[in-house]
Amino acid sequence: MLVKDIMMRDVVTVSPFATLRDALSLMKQHNLKSLVVEQQDPHDAWGLITYTNILKTIVAENGDIDLINVYDVCAKPALGVGQSLDVRHVAGLMTSNVVKRVLVLDDNRLLGLVTMDDIVGTVLDMIE
Secondary structure, eight states: OBHHHHOBOOOOEEOTTSBHHHHHHHHHHHTOSEEEEOOSSTTSOOEEEEHHHHHHHHHHTTTOOSSOBGGGTSBSSOOEEOTTSBHHHHHHHHHHHTOSEEEEEETTEEEEEEEHHHHHHHHHHHHO
């Protein structure tokens, strides 16, 4: 099975200059645990911000989420894979890098997102 067969294509993005409150609002609105952080220019790397990043920052900064921007806490560059890669290789990459999400890119153009939950769900479907 290939990445393109299981990836999520409707990815929600957030500006790197958005506040953490804005990011949390987007996550709540779309019922998501992460957002892709937009590039600042076409040759820039994509980033990723998760609710865990935000919650750790909120605790560390005593809850002041209006003064902290997404780029202050996001993971950038985010790991990216091609859509023609076998899912087994993506699972290995995610495990060795201890990440739960990777971006799907084509020549630095965002195509989608693959999560560990997507991979586990696919594996469970295959063995049933």
